[in-house]
Amino acid sequence: MMGNQHYQEVEDRFLAKTYQKIPVLAAKAKGTRIWDAEGKEYLDLMSGYGVAILGHSDDLVISAIKKQLDEIYITHASVYSPTRSRFLQDFMTIAPPSMRSIYLSNSGTEAVEAAIKMAIKATGRQKIVSMERAYHGKTAGALSITHSSKYRKSFQPLLMKDVEFVKFGDTEAIRGALKKGDVAAVFLEPVQGEGGINLPPEGYLQSVRELTEESGTALVVDEIQSGLGRTGKMWAHQHWNIVPDIMTVGKGIGGGIPMGLTVAGKTFAETLEIGEQSSTTGGNPLACAAGSAVVERLRRGYVEMARDNGKYFLQRMEEELGKHRLVSQPRGIGMMLALELRIRFLPVLMNLIDRGIITLYSGINTIRMLPPYILSRDEIDYAVEEMKNVMDRQLNGGGSS
Numbered sequence: 085m086m087g088n089q090h091y092q093e094v095e096d097r098f099l100a101k102t103y104q105k106i107p108v109l110a111a112k113a114k115g116t117r118i119w120d121a122e123g124k125e126y127l128d129l130m131s132g133y134g135v136a137i138l139g140h141s142d143d144l145v146i147s148a149i150k151k152q153l154d155e156i157y158i159t160h161a162s163v164y165s166p167t168r169s170r171f172l173q174d175f176m177t178i179a180p181p182s183m184r185s186i187y188l189s190n191s192g193t194e195a196v197e198a199a200i201k202m203a204i205k206a207t208g209r210q211k212i213v214s215m216e217r218a219y220h221g222k223t224a225g226a227l228s229i230t231h232s233s234k235y236r237k238s239f240q241p242l243l244m245k246d247v248e249f250v251k252f253g254d255t256e257a258i259r260g261a262l263k264k265g266d267v268a269a270v271f272l273e274p275v276q277g278e279g280g281i282n283l284p285p286e287g288y289l290q291s292v293r294e295l296t297e298e299s300g301t302a303l304v305v306d307e308i309q310s311g312l313g314r315t316g317k318m319w320a321h322q323h324w325n326i327v328p329d330i331m332t333v334g335k336g337i338g339g340g341i342p343m344g345l346t347v348a349g350k351t352f353a354e355t356l357e358i359g360e361q362s363s364t365t366g367g368n369p370l371a372c373a374a375g376s377a378v379v380e381r382l383r384r385g386y387v388e389m390a391r392d393n394g395k396y397f398l399q400r401m402e403e404e405l406g407k408h409r410l411v412s413q414p415r416g417i418g419m420m421l422a423l424e425l426r427i428r429f430l431p432v433l434m435n436l437i438d439r440g441i442i443t444l445y446s447g448i449n450t451i452r453m454l455p456p457y458i459l460s461r462d463e464i465d466y467a468v469e470e471m472k473n474v475m476d477r478q479l480n481g482g483g484s485s
């Protein structure tokens with residue numbers, strides 16, 4: 085293997101410049117750790133943007149993929165597959181009980197596209213209500229209901245024009261938006277991820293459910309980031325006891341093999357007909373085999389692990405950083421965590437990388453974390469201690485370590 089610099093230079097030359105790069109090269113990974121080409125070790129609180137929920141290179145996922153590679157790894161969904169059929173059955177054991185059908189694709193944004201089509205077709209309406217600070221992906225339809233202007237501005241007017249954004253958490257705003265009875269769907273993330281780890285106020289999701297029901301509007305919960313145990317329950321919306329009409333799933337479900345799911349309840353299960361949605365590689369056996377392994381892990385203690393470790397992580401941040409002069413608020417639920425700062429996140433994020441800790445960010449002043457659920461208490465203590473060191477250093481004039 086060559087040094088880090090070689091690989092970075094090649095990527096910088098040829099990879100389309102659509103990603104905000106950070107100075108980390110991931111050459112190898114296991115569990116909560118990543119190593120670069122020169123052997124530097126990182127503690128990974130980013131987990132590939134929330135994909136490595138079980139930790140990197142999980143043994144069960146690896147053996148499921150290896151076994152599948154020896155059997156068959158390409159099958160279009162027009163052909164039946166034992167592996168796909170097993171995955172569908174497995175997934176149904178963890179799906180909310182109201183769910184009846186699953187459309188399989190390759191990414192979160194594709195799962196959202198299918199949900200938009202279901203809602204429009206089933207209701208015969210065009211308008212979508214989405215939330216301020218929502219993130220639902222960047223394909224043309226999903227981008228129409230993603231809020232941030234930095235993603236939207238170069239493409240206005242977007243393909244879907246009849247979209248209204250309301251404030252997340254404001255019941256009156258949603259009541260107003262649904263008044264005319266012309267809304268196909270309300271899309272929301274039960275806990276907003278990219279928008280900064282924002283929890284809904286008590287009673288809000290229940291009100292949205294009641295109001296959408298009254299107006300014949302589909303309630304679509306985007307669980308792409310918050311689902312699969314991330315918040316300490318299998319699905320984040322279950323903290324607030326609501327029953328959605330449609331749910332989108334992505335990120336960790338394929339154990340790192342690209343996979344997206346659009347899961348529909350009774351009213352929407354048969355909305356899309358033959359040819360109205362498809363994907364050449366959606367539901368491929370490799371993703372399905374890995375998906376069954378992920379479900380197996382989630383059924384055997386990983387959700388509780390996310391709940392307990394996340395609670396400990398938040399508690400440690402509150403204790404060590406809650407009163408720090410540069411911190412405005414640690415917050416989160418389960419392993420969906422944020423540290424909102426009174427300063428820009430960038431120097432803090434870069435200093436953490438220097439010290440071997442990789443995090444995410446939101447907006448301009450929030451450090452965001454989507455760690456693997458298996459993070460140990462020692463690793464949490466270490467991460468919080470390093471965050472405190474970095475914040476102290478910033479307070480005393482900054483500079484990298």
Ligand SMILES: Cc1ncc(COP(=O)(O)O)c(C=O)c1O
Pocket residue numbers: 133191192193194196219220221222273277278306307308309310334335
């Ligand atoms: C809530 C939510 N919806 C949709 C997406 C888009 O998923 P993908 O990047 O797999 O297309 C994401 C990705 O971060 C997400 O967090």
